[in-house]
Amino acid sequence: MYGIGIDIGGTNTKFAVVDNSFKIKEKFDIPTPLKSYRIFIQNISNVIKNLKEKYKSIGVHIAVAGDVDYEKGILRYAPNLSGWVYKEIKKDIEKEVKVEVSVDNDANMAGYGAYIFELKKKYKDIVTFTLGTGVGGGIIIDGKIIRGFNSTAGEIGHMVIVENGSKCNCGNRGCLEAYCGSYGIIREFMEAIGDYKSYIKKYMDINFKKIDPYSLYLLAKKGDKIAIRLWKYYGYKLGTGIGNILMILNPQIVVLSGGVSKAAEFFMPYIKKRLSEYGIKTPVKNVKIHISKEKDLGVVGSACYVLER
Amino acid sequence: MYGIGIDIGGTNTKFAVVDNSFKIKEKFDIPTPLKSYRIFIQNISNVIKNLKEKYKSIGVHIAVAGDVDYEKGILRYAPNLSGWVYKEIKKDIEKEVKVEVSVDNDANMAGYGAYIFELKKKYKDIVTFTLGTGVGGGIIIDGKIIRGFNSTAGEIGHMVIVENGSKCNCGNRGCLEAYCGSYGIIREFMEAIGDYKSYIKKYMDINFKKIDPYSLYLLAKKGDKIAIRLWKYYGYKLGTGIGNILMILNPQIVVLSGGVSKAAEFFMPYIKKRLSEYGIKTPVKNVKIHISKEKDLGVVGSACYVLER
Numbered sequence: 001m002y003g004i005g006i007d008i009g010g011t012n013t014k015f016a017v018v019d020n021s022f023k024i025k026e027k028f029d030i031p032t033p034l035k036s037y038r039i040f041i042q043n044i045s046n047v048i049k050n051l052k053e054k055y056k057s058i059g060v061h062i063a064v065a066g067d068v069d070y071e072k073g074i075l076r077y078a079p080n081l082s083g084w085v086y087k088e089i090k091k092d093i094e095k096e097v098k099v100e101v102s103v104d105n106d107a108n109m110a111g112y113g114a115y116i117f118e119l120k121k122k123y124k125d126i127v128t129f130t131l132g133t134g135v136g137g138g139i140i141i142d143g144k145i146i147r148g149f150n151s152t153a154g155e156i157g158h159m160v161i162v163e164n165g166s167k168c169n170c171g172n173r174g175c176l177e178a179y180c181g182s183y184g185i186i187r188e189f190m191e192a193i194g195d196y197k198s199y200i201k202k203y204m205d206i207n208f209k210k211i212d213p214y215s216l217y218l219l220a221k222k223g224d225k226i227a228i229r230l231w232k233y234y235g236y237k238l239g240t241g242i243g244n245i246l247m248i249l250n251p252q253i254v255v256l257s258g259g260v261s262k263a264a265e266f267f268m269p270y271i272k273k274r275l276s277e278y279g280i281k282t283p284v285k286n287v288k289i290h291i292s293k294e295k296d297l298g299v300v301g302s303a304c305y306v307l308e309r
Numbered sequence: 310m311y312g313i314g315i316d317i318g319g320t321n322t323k324f325a326v327v328d329n330s331f332k333i334k335e336k337f338d339i340p341t342p343l344k345s346y347r348i349f350i351q352n353i354s355n356v357i358k359n360l361k362e363k364y365k366s367i368g369v370h371i372a373v374a375g376d377v378d379y380e381k382g383i384l385r386y387a388p389n390l391s392g393w394v395y396k397e398i399k400k401d402i403e404k405e406v407k408v409e410v411s412v413d414n415d416a417n418m419a420g421y422g423a424y425i426f427e428l429k430k431k432y433k434d435i436v437t438f439t440l441g442t443g444v445g446g447g448i449i450i451d452g453k454i455i456r457g458f459n460s461t462a463g464e465i466g467h468m469v470i471v472e473n474g475s476k477c478n479c480g481n482r483g484c485l486e487a488y489c490g491s492y493g494i495i496r497e498f499m500e501a502i503g504d505y506k507s508y509i510k511k512y513m514d515i516n517f518k519k520i521d522p523y524s525l526y527l528l529a530k531k532g533d534k535i536a537i538r539l540w541k542y543y544g545y546k547l548g549t550g551i552g553n554i555l556m557i558l559n560p561q562i563v564v565l566s567g568g569v570s571k572a573a574e575f576f577m578p579y580i581k582k583r584l585s586e587y588g589i590k591t592p593v594k595n596v597k598i599h600i601s602k603e604k605d606l607g608v609v610g611s612a613c614y615v616l617e618r
Contacts, residue, residue: 067591076591125458137557146450148559149434152592159553163471170588244468248446248557250457279479282376282385283461 002055004048005303007063007106007296008032010080014299015047017055022117022304025055027296034082041089045096052099059306060101062089063109063298065136070151073103079169102309106130106298107154108145111138113301114255116308118294125252127245128297129156131260134169135177135241139249157181161240179237182213182260185230189216192226217263228266235267239274243284246275250283257292264291311364313357314612315371316415316605317341319389323608324356326364331426331613334364336605343391350398354405361408368615369410371398372418372607374445379460382412388478411618415439415607416463417454420447422610423564425617427603434561436554437606438465440569443478444486444550448558466490470549488546491522491569494539498525501535526572537575544576548583552593555584559592566601573600 002025005016013032017025033043052058066078073090077083093101111128115121124143130136135157139146146153157177158170165174166184178184189211193199196211206218219227242254256264268289275284294300311334316323322341326334342352361367375387382399386392402410420437424430433452439445444466448455455462466486467479474483475493487493498520502508505520515527528536551563565573577598584593603609 067589139557141450141455146558148592149561150559150591150595152589153557153559155556155559155589155592158556158587158589159468160470160549161472163474163549165472168588172586172588175588240469240472244553245557247464247467248448248462248554249455250459250462250464252458277481278467279477279481279484280376280461280464280467282459283457283464286459 001057001059001307003303003306004051004058004060005063005109005299005301005306006044006060007109007299007302008081009065009106013044014296015051016296016299016303017051018300018303018307020307022307024300024303027299032081037084037087041092041096045093048093048097048099052097058099059309060093060097060099061109061302061305061309062093062101062103063106063302064089064103065106065134067152068103068105070102070104070147073101075103104302104305105136105151105154107136108138108147109299109301109305110136110257110297111140111154111255111301112145112305113294113297114138114257114292115140115143116304117300118255118292118297119253119290123253125249126255127156127249127251128255128257129238129242130298131180131238131256131258133183134181136258141249156241156245159241159244161237161244176237176241180234180241180260185213185216185234185260186211188230188233189226192230213260213263217266220263220266231263231266232270234263235270236274238267239271242271242289243275243278246283246287247278247280251287253288253290255290255292257294257297261291310366310368310616312612312615313360313367313369314418314608314610314615315353315369316418316608316611317371317373317390318415319374322353323605324360325605325608325612326360327609327612327616329616331616333609333612336608341390346393346396350401350405354402357402357406357408361406367408368618369402369406369408370418370611370614370618371402371410371412372415372611373398373412374415374443377412377414377460379411379413379456382410384412413611413614414445414460414463416445417447417456418608418610418614419445419566419606420449420463420564420610421454421614422603422606423447423566423601424449424452425613426609427564427601427606428562428599432562434559435564436465436558436560437564437566438547438550439607440489440547440565440567442492443490445567450558465550465554468550468553470546470553485546485550489543489550489569494522494525494543494569495520497539497542498535501539522569522572526575529572529575540572540575541579543572544579545583547576548580551580551598552584552587555592555596556587556589560596562597562599564599564601566603566606570600
């Protein structure tokens with residue numbers, strides 16, 4: 001039996017195949033076919049059919065960035081996938097491929113990937129923060145994904161940490177994501193530097209196609225004071241998000257994954273400083289904070305999940 | 310087999326006895342013997358011995374407001390119990406009474422009492438907010454108490470909702486408890502009214518021994534504008550605490566218990582208003598908010614827990 005994991009993002013869709021000892025057999029990606037939902041189902045199903053021919057016995061688990069009904073395999077809403085509403089992904093793909101398909105939230109799967117693939121089940125109580133455009137969360141307690149009553153648990157990016165704070169993409173104010181999603185830190189940077197073009201002249205050797213968390217990381221490496229200050233601010237805010245999770249769930253380990261976690265060397269000291277301000281010391285003293293090394297936790301986690309579901 | 314629940318508070322210690330269909334046989338309380346830890350153990354053990362004589366087959370579960378190591382039955386720290394540090398309550402009482410004893414956090418037990426006794430297991434994913442001097446939390450997922458790695462999970466009163474906000478008893482700033490613990494709302498009231506004695510002259514028919522949440526509730530009932538405004542403020546802040554929990558855990562039901570929940574008629578509309586501001590709608594739309602009717606959830610929950618542990 002082989003596990004096929006699929007991670008559907010707004011730009012690319014990733015595929016991973018693992019065998020039943022969680023060894024990765026292959027990984028690849030295709031542009032997400034967003035022309036229409038019908039074409040999307042056809043293209044994804046075609047890839048699955050090819051994998052079925054190659055590996056014979058397979059199961060499929062699909063991770064999507066969005067509000068997913070896990071029990072029914074329905075995508076309730078996905079702002080990044082053409083705003084699709086109520087798409088019966090499980091049913092529609094199963095009709096095409098005659099293989100068992102389940103559908104999940106991508107941050108849950110990053111958490112599961114951390115648990116199985118990266119931490120090798122050595123820890124059982126884990127909260128994974130996925131730091132990308134948004135901030136996602138995957139909660140594992142006693143080795144099981146916590147999904148909640150409508151399978152929306154883990155939306156840690158939308159806990160409010162600053163009352164009446166910065167505007168979040170969700171519509172609310174002061175969410176963790178409004179500060180620690182990449183759009184938050186980029187907005188802060190643009191506000192801080194004023195004139196973008198004259199500012200970056202100093203750094204002609206960095207390839208500035210766009211300002212993103214990676215270029216802010218490179219700027220900090222060059223010693224740019226504004227970038228360094230922003231990562232400090234980022235760490236302090238993320239520290240509040242992590243501190244709140246420690247109070248509520250007292251996990252054994254917190255995993256930071258996603259593209260933005262690359263800049264950890266600049267923000268980690270401020271996470272620790274912030275955590276030291278919390279008054280309830282036991283959960284703070286005992287937690288480990290782990291920076292993920294695997295960049296495709298979501299799709300690898302999905303593939304592993306097939307073998308355990 | 311009878312379950313003996315004990316809830317040790319800073320002033321009184323409550324006892325409850327339930328039979329194995331969770332029917333309460335008796336409830337009583339004694340002043341908490343805080344003279345010394347040795348006297349405390351002796352007095353509590355004496356009560357247990359008497360109950361053992363009366364009911365023959367018993368088990369004991371003890372709830373304490375403090376940092377408890379559930380696995381070992383050790384009280385790590387209890388600010389309200391003479392600041393006791395590292396007291397081996399389980400071992401010390403078992404030596405006296407020859408009955409199995411376990412030790413737990415009081416807010417966990419209020420949550421468990423809500424699950425078993427008040428909600429009759431009709432809901433499986435529950436978060437209980439205990440609104441008293443502090444704000445405690447009990448998290449039940451799929452019918453099990455979530456304790457976390459060091460059994461400190463559920464410290465929802467110490468999630469930060471206002472960065473650099475009001476000072477909390479824990480030492481941090483902007484915790485939920487700093488606003489929704491009774492000391493928070495009393496502080497706000499005293500600041501708002503200025504001269505206490507001349508202010509309360511208007512309300513001679515209310516027995517003003519002290520300003521506490523109950524007197525603020527009575528003032529609101531009388532139409533006092535400051536008290537009404539404070540409960541509005543309280544509801545908004547508690548709404549942020551509840552909203553954050555909905556994002557993170559997506560429970561089926563939130564239970565509000567503890568003395569301050571009596572004033573729900575004044576703060577509930579603002580909880581709902583606050584929740585409507587959250588951008589992730591599914592967990593908000595589907596949750597029920599329940600005001601507990603049972604005033605001794607902690608001790609009753611402890612007694613019930615004996616029969617299920």
